[in-house]
Amino acid sequence: MPKIRPLETRPFRFKNATKKFHCPLCASERYLTSSHRMSYKQYIQIAVLTGVTTFALYDYFGFRSVVFGVLYWAAYEIARRLVFRSEIECPYCGFDASWYKRDVKVARRLVDEFWQKKNSPTDKTPEAQQPNL
Numbered sequence: 026m027p028k029i030r031p032l033e034t035r036p037f038r039f040k041n042a043t044k045k046f047h048c049p050l051c052a053s054e055r056y057l058t059s060s061h062r063m064s065y066k067q068y069i070q071i072a073v074l075t076g077v078t079t080f081a082l083y084d085y086f087g088f089r090s091v092v093f094g095v096l097y098w099a100a101y102e103i104a105r106r107l108v109f110r111s112e113i114e115c116p117y118c119g120f121d122a123s124w125y126k127r128d129v130k131v132a133r134r135l136v137d138e139f140w141q142k143k144n145s146p147t148d149k150t151p152e153a154q155q156p157n158l
């Protein structure tokens with residue numbers, strides 16, 4: 026009889042996954058679709074956006090409006106890291122590797138809160154209503 030391990034394999038697979046790994050806590054297969062680094066397309070977007078802004082504000086700022094490119098770059102970096110951080114947390118057990126690296130107690134508390142929220146009777150999401158196998 027095969028050993029049943031429902032948390033280790035999932036039927037759903039991500040396309041274009043940048044990283045594939047197993048969750049250290051529940052051993053589920055995990056996929057990240059974004060990287061923490063910006064791609065060349067995003068650098069091109071920043072350059073185009075800076076060019077358009079410089080062109081539009083040339084009468085007011087001259088070539089000093091190139092400074093907006095630095096602001097766009099910072100905004101892109103912040104957005105990229107926020108998107109990456111939102112994908113790190115395991116959707117099956119609530120384990121967050123970034124918090125585990127910074128503070129183990131906070132990571133443990135987050136996992137406890139995840140399971141309390143998942144097992145609470147007030148949670149009416151269809152995922153929470155499925156029986157635990």
Ligand SMILES: [Zn+2]
Binds near residue numbers: 048051052120
């Ligand atoms: Zn997990």
